Amino acid sequence: MQQILSKNEVQELLGRYPNKEAALMPVLRAIQMKEGHISKEAEHYAAAILELHPSRVREVVAFYSMFREKPEGKHLILVCESISCALLGSETILEHLKKRLAIGVGETTADKCFTLETAECLACCDQAPSVMINDELFGPVTPEELDGILEEKMKG
Amino acid sequence: MIVKVLTRNFDKPDSHTLAVYEAGGGYRTLRKVLESWTPEQVVEEVKASNLRGRGGAGFPTAIKWGFVPKDSPKPKYICVNADEGEPGTFKDRHIMEQDPHLMVEGTILSAYAIGVQTAYIYIRGEFVLAGERTEAAIAEAYAKGYLGENILGSSYSLDIHVHYGAGSYICGEETALIESIEGKKGWPRVKPPFPAVEGLFGCPTVVNNVETLANVPLILDKGAAWFAGLGTEKSGGTKLFTISGHVNRPGLYELPMGTPLLEMIEEQAGGVTGGKKIKAVIPGGASCPVLAAHELDIKMDFNTLMAAGSMLGSGGVIVLAEGTSMLAALLNLERFFAHESCGQCTPCREGTRWIVQILERIERGEGTAGDPDTLIDIAEHMAGRTVCPLGEAAAGPVKSFVKKFRDEFLPGPGPDAGPSGTEHHPQVAGQDG
Numbered sequence: 001m002q003q004i005l006s007k008n009e010v011q012e013l014l015g016r017y018p019n020k021e022a023a024l025m026p027v028l029r030a031i032q033m034k035e036g037h038i039s040k041e042a043e044h045y046a047a048a049i050l051e052l053h054p055s056r057v058r059e060v061v062a063f064y065s066m067f068r069e070k071p072e073g074k075h076l077i078l079v080c081e082s083i084s085c086a087l088l089g090s091e092t093i094l095e096h097l098k099k100r101l102a103i104g105v106g107e108t109t110a111d112k113c114f115t116l117e118t119a120e121c122l123a124c125c126d127q128a129p130s131v132m133i134n135d136e137l138f139g140p141v142t143p144e145e146l147d148g149i150l151e152e153k154m155k156g
Numbered sequence: 157m158i159v160k161v162l163t164r165n166f167d168k169p170d171s172h173t174l175a176v177y178e179a180g181g182g183y184r185t186l187r188k189v190l191e192s193w194t195p196e197q198v199v200e201e202v203k204a205s206n207l208r209g210r211g212g213a214g215f216p217t218a219i220k221w222g223f224v225p226k227d228s229p230k231p232k233y234i235c236v237n238a239d240e241g242e243p244g245t246f247k248d249r250h251i252m253e254q255d256p257h258l259m260v261e262g263t264i265l266s267a268y269a270i271g272v273q274t275a276y277i278y279i280r281g282e283f284v285l286a287g288e289r290t291e292a293a294i295a296e297a298y299a300k301g302y303l304g305e306n307i308l309g310s311s312y313s314l315d316i317h318v319h320y321g322a323g324s325y326i327c328g329e330e331t332a333l334i335e336s337i338e339g340k341k342g343w344p345r346v347k348p349p350f351p352a353v354e355g356l357f358g359c360p361t362v363v364n365n366v367e368t369l370a371n372v373p374l375i376l377d378k379g380a381a382w383f384a385g386l387g388t389e390k391s392g393g394t395k396l397f398t399i400s401g402h403v404n405r406p407g408l409y410e411l412p413m414g415t416p417l418l419e420m421i422e423e424q425a426g427g428v429t430g431g432k433k434i435k436a437v438i439p440g441g442a443s444c445p446v447l448a449a450h451e452l453d454i455k456m457d458f459n460t461l462m463a464a465g466s467m468l469g470s471g472g473v474i475v476l477a478e479g480t481s482m483l484a485a486l487l488n489l490e491r492f493f494a495h496e497s498c499g500q501c502t503p504c505r506e507g508t509r510w511i512v513q514i515l516e517r518i519e520r521g522e523g524t525a526g527d528p529d530t531l532i533d534i535a536e537h538m539a540g541r542t543v544c545p546l547g548e549a550a551a552g553p554v555k556s557f558v559k560k561f562r563d564e565f566l567p568g569p570g571p572d573a574g575p576s577g578t579e580h581h582p583q584v585a586g587q588d589g
């Protein structure tokens with residue numbers, strides 16, 4: 001089986017908890033940071049190093065929305081759809097992005113550049129409507145500003 | 157009236173660093189307490205301060221700590237709830253980004269009071285900067301001897317670990333949070349046993365919100381009487397309010413507990429956008445029952461809002477201006493709850509779905525005269541019939557929206573269908589939203 005994390009990385013994560021099982025979420029997070037998503041093989045790898053039944057890993061990967069089961073685009077766009085952003089036009093933002101990227105929610109552009117997702121409140125409701133691209137928050141955004149941001153990302 | 161107590165460092169350059177925190181008196185209290193206070197004295201001081209939990213329920217903090225059995229041979233834990241996911245709430249993220257050491261010092265002092273040797277900070281997975289700054293603050297605190305073995309030469313030792321969530325609102329509920337740290341899906345536990353007796357890894361555990369713990373250093377520095385005096389008779393301190401929606405200056409405002417709602421909206425948040433009238437306000441985050449325009453002359457504290465049939469919740473004030481479709485707004489809220497229901501309890505899992513389906517039907521123009529009562533009926537069957545309060549959280553908005561704005565849930569376009577949508581497809585945002 002391919003070793004995705006180094007021995008030291010695994011030891012460091014295990015050291016935070018009194019049992020191996022509890023290190024499951026940080027192990028999955030570390031795998032996803034390395035590989036971009038959590039493949040079936042990676043699930044088995046996590047199960048093996050933590051001595052868990054693979055179904056336990058499956059259950060956790062399926063439950064948490066941030067654990068991604070398939071590869072995504074280079075840039076992940078999250079459009080907040082919750083109430084404060086909705087009050088300030090998040091629907092317009094989402095429709096604009098769908099048209100602009102010619103994809104639906106949960107889809108990736110053909111060039112693998114962008115994946116479009118909706119999100120629940122990103123806890124920056126004072127910047128509504130807000131959008132998170134990879135690790136960065138943007139808001140309040142207009143469709144025009146978003147176009148500019150996407151241009152930048154495509155170059156970079 | 158703004159009072160800068162919790163947020164006093166926020167505007168300083170590099171406020172998140174140890175140097176700035178220490179220059180402002182940071183960790184002075186920790187030194188004082190470890191040198192000359194017993195854990196019992198800390199608990200007594202916090203009790204006298206009238207500090208109540210800022211995570212939503214407003215439970216008196218020292219009383220919660222008091223539930224932890226003193227003579228248990230098991231290790232004890234404290235979990236810092238930094239999962240902040242209640243729509244309309246963005247205070248904990250600000251504390252972690254702008255003054256993470258305040259949370260860390262508060263965690264150490266609280267852990268000392270309870271006799272805890274290991275603390276976990278459960279940070280929402282989406283919080284990138286807040287997570288980085290919290291981890292950096294913890295590393296700085298270890299390097300300075302504020303964490304680890306024999307803190308500042310005392311006999312007290314504590315480790316703090318960060319545990320990241322992965323996109324699940326329910327994990328903010330304290331027992332789901334515990335399950336999540338244990339490496340499981342976030343299904344809340346049946347209580348009792350309460351976490352104070354049997355929590356994380358089967359051991360006595362206290363779960364406290366970030367803002368709650370951030371108050372502890374201030375209480376122990378300036379004294380319980382000072383802190384109690386900042387608030388109301390039953391609830392001490394200031395409160396971080398986050399104001400969003402249709403206002404001119406949305407943002408985070410630190411105000412005394414009990415500040416009038418209208419003062420907050422008019423003076424701090426600069427009034428309603430476009431000079432419009434207020435149609436309704438959700439006073440404490442998405443799960444708090446809505447207040448109609450005639451109910452806004454109200455003081456913002458736990459007891460007053462409870463008496464008015466709503467909640468202070470997490471202090472997320474969401475302002476809805478005239479022109480907002482209440483149908484679309486409620487549908488938005490209920491889609492959130494349906495999506496975030498963990499699926500464990502039938503009344504919540506099915507109830508939230510039915511509510512969404514009925515609201516969507518009304519939105520399509522296929523509503524019936526019986527729908528308002530059906531909605532209230534479903535909500536009443538959810539509340540109190542689930543393992544955790546998410547069912548209740550989803551039911552409160554339904555009952556309050558439908559009872560207070562009944563016309564908008566009847567067949568035909570409501571009075572404020574909103575010109576941005578077609579007659580039957582009102583959007584949440586008004587025309588110029």
Ligand SMILES: Cc1cc2nc3c(=O)[nH]c(=O)nc-3n(C[C@H](O)[C@H](O)[C@H](O)COP(=O)(O)O)c2cc1C
Pocket residue numbers: 208209210211212213214215217220237238239240241242325326327328329330331363364365366368369544545546549
């Ligand atoms: C569905 C649900 C979500 C919750 N989310 C949070 C949250 O994100 N942050 C938080 O501090 N408390 C949250 N709570 C409240 C916690 O269960 C718990 O009461 C709180 O963390 C206790 O801290 P406190 O006593 O300091 O307020 C949530 C409760 C429920 C039912």
Ligand code: FES
Pocket residue numbers: 080081082083084085086120121122123124125126128130243244245
């Ligand atoms: S509602 Fe969008 S960030 Fe809170």
